[in-house]
Amino acid sequence: MTSPLARTLVVLPALNEEGSVGDVVREVFAKLPGVQCLVVDDGSTDATASVALQAGAAVASLPFNLGVGGAMRVGFKYAIEHGFHNVVQVDSDGQHDPAGVAALVEALERSDLVMGARFAGEGDYTVKGPRRWAMVVLSTILSRLARTKLTDTTSGFRASGPRAVALFSDHYPAEYLGDTIESLVIAARSGLRIEQVPVAMRPRAAGQPSQNPFKAAAYLGRACLALVFALMRPPIALKESLEVGP
Amino acid sequence: MSIASYVLGVIAALITLGVVIEMLRRRQLRERHAVWWLIAGTLALIIGVFPPVLAWSAHLVGVEVPTNLVFFVSIAILFLVSIQHSAELTVLETKTRVLAEEAALQKLRMQELERRIRHMEAPSND
Numbered sequence A: 001m002t003s004p005l006a007r008t009l010v011v012l013p014a015l016n017e018e019g020s021v022g023d024v025v026r027e028v029f030a031k032l033p034g035v036q037c038l039v040v041d042d043g044s045t046d047a048t049a050s051v052a053l054q055a056g057a058a059v060a061s062l063p064f065n066l067g068v069g070g071a072m073r074v075g076f077k078y079a080i081e082h083g084f085h086n087v088v089q090v091d092s093d094g095q096h097d098p099a100g101v102a103a104l105v106e107a108l109e110r111s112d113l114v115m116g117a118r119f120a121g122e123g124d125y126t127v128k129g130p131r132r133w134a135m136v137v138l139s140t141i142l143s144r145l146a147r148t149k150l151t152d153t154t155s156g157f158r159a160s161g162p163r164a165v166a167l168f169s170d171h172y173p174a175e176y177l178g179d180t181i182e183s184l185v186i187a188a189r190s191g192l193r194i195e196q197v198p199v200a201m202r203p204r205a206a207g208q209p210s211q212n213p214f215k216a217a218a219y220l221g222r223a224c225l226a227l228v229f230a231l232m233r234p235p236i237a238l239k240e241s242l243e244v245g246p
Numbered sequence B: 001m002s003i004a005s006y007v008l009g010v011i012a013a014l015i016t017l018g019v020v021i022e023m024l025r026r027r028q029l030r031e032r033h034a035v036w037w038l039i040a041g042t043l044a045l046i047i048g049v050f051p052p053v054l055a056w057s058a059h060l061v062g063v064e065v066p067t068n069l070v071f072f073v074s075i076a077i078l079f080l081v082s083i084q085h086s087a088e089l090t091v092l093e094t095k096t097r098v099l100a101e102e103a104a105l106q107k108l109r110m111q112e113l114e115r116r117i118r119h120m121e122a123p124s125n126d
Helices: A021-033 A048-054 A066-079 A100-107 A130-146 A162-171 A178-189 A213-232 B003-025 B029-051 B052-061 B067-123
Strands: A010-014 A034-040 A058-061 A087-089 A113-117 A158-160 A194-198
Touching: A010 A021, A010 A048, A010 A066, A010 A100, A021 A034, A021 A048, A021 A100, A021 B067, A034 A048, A034 A066, A048 A058, A058 B067, A066 A087, A066 A178, A066 B067, A087 A100, A087 A162, A087 B052, A100 A113, A100 A158, A100 A194, A100 B029, A130 A178, A130 A213, A162 A178, A178 A194, A178 A213, B003 B029, B029 B052, B029 B067, B052 B067
Parallel strands: A010 A034, A010 A087, A034 A058, A113 A194
Antiparallel strands: A087 A158, A113 A158
16 A cells, blocks of 8 residues: 555646746755655746756756646646555745645645635735735635535645546636636536635735736636636536546 | 629629638638628629529519618528528537647556556566
């Protein structure tokens, strides 16, 4: 019986993160013994790929930028091909503490998709104004859909169990906001169990998220549109053969 | 209607049809993309050769000014062609994205194999 971490692939989508990706990879290996790490270089123009390779990660380089959704699809396909049961997505800017991965993977014992949530008690991450309202609207609707309480639906810190990996390797959305909002809708409607686990977030190494009210309003609009389109699409049936590799 | 405008209408329709058919012949245009242009060219040719057909069909659908029927049908055809192009673009983008994903995975796999081969060859070099 191998430990769950040995069957877990940590995927780091990275776009021009040469400054932080090396440290994140080293931290993943230090804090999570036995885990494998795949950096998906999403068409970076800097040294992201070579920095990640030197840090000891496997690196898949996309020929051009596909967005987080496209990068994660590569991660899910790699996981299927190499027999990993679980995939954990971690941001390569150092915002997510790799120590939190263990808690997410543990929660996969009972759920198919585990969200690392920023507002669920731990950490000191706060957002104000229209951006906050957008998150409240999204979390209310998506919580009802997922039949569980979700407070941070746009979190990029999430773990997928075997059933979610099988579903996402074929159907992970690649559009803008699709990787966060639509993927939750797809998972919920395919009958996956979704759960949220509180995680601490670190402030980003450089820059603060934009608090411009117009940008926040545009974000709210696009997010709601993404949600409406996701709900309009036909649900995807989950494949019954869920045996994943050795 | 003067003889000159009659000739202009017929020639314009014939040129349109000629260009589409020639492009089809040279395989620069696939059938499913040419269908709308063939329909538009044929309609234009019919109305060019028999102008009363336009007045008759406008009367049939209750359009008072026959020219407005021409504009309506033209816009409708252009609209359908645009939608078809948007849909084709979406399909092509999806295919390109999947190819990019596959390319990234193949490259990674090749690097891994090359690394293993170097590893195997290194000790046997003595």
